[in-house]
Amino acid sequence: MGLNLLAWAALAYFVGALPIDYIIVRLFGPSRSHPLDKTNVLSFLIEVAKGAALAWLAAHYAWSAYGMTVAGVAVVAGASFSFWQGKRGSATLGAAVGALAVAVPLALIAVTIAWALVFVLVRQPDTVTLVAASLAPLAAALLHDPPAALLMALGVCVVVFASVALHLRHSGNLVQ
Secondary structure, eight states: OHHHHHHHHHHHHHHHHSOHHHHHHHHHOOOOSOTTOHHHHHHHHHHHHHHHHHHHHHHHHSSSTTHHHHHHHHHHHHHHSOGGGTTOOSOHHHHHHHHHHHHOHHHHHHHHHHHHHHHHHHOOHHHHHHHHHHHHHHHHHHTTOOHHHHHHHHHHHHHHHHHHHHHHHHHOOSOO
8 A cells, every 4th residue: 555655646746746837838938927828827727637637546546545645745746846847846836726626625615715815915926825725724624524635735735835935935025
């Protein structure tokens, strides 16, 4: 069973680490500065699909109930700390949304609503992402999700915090 989970973790990390944004830029050219440019939206949607696909596949084909947990956290870790991009992935949010959509869909809806409300008030994406990541395990617990799904929400929260902390270390754009 342990080897099966290790294989799922390795596969999910590798898929999560694939630099989709780089591949899209190579195919379609550089993105304009507008955040809703077609390449940015396409990249986000593919990252969501990667996170959801790996979590779903592991939930249905791993030999353990925690396969989804391991794959979900690993795909987000791969997107956050991609070996292709020098340990600085840029797709943490998309992979996290996809993985959480499979594991804790109702909690994800609650977190998305909270994310939007906080964004309207604060307008700092990193701050809002930290708030949303903090709420994911809480929402999963309050909605009585299974232990494996709750553990995945907690693991994704930790990876998102680490990714945002690394980003902030280099940019310093967290609201004081």
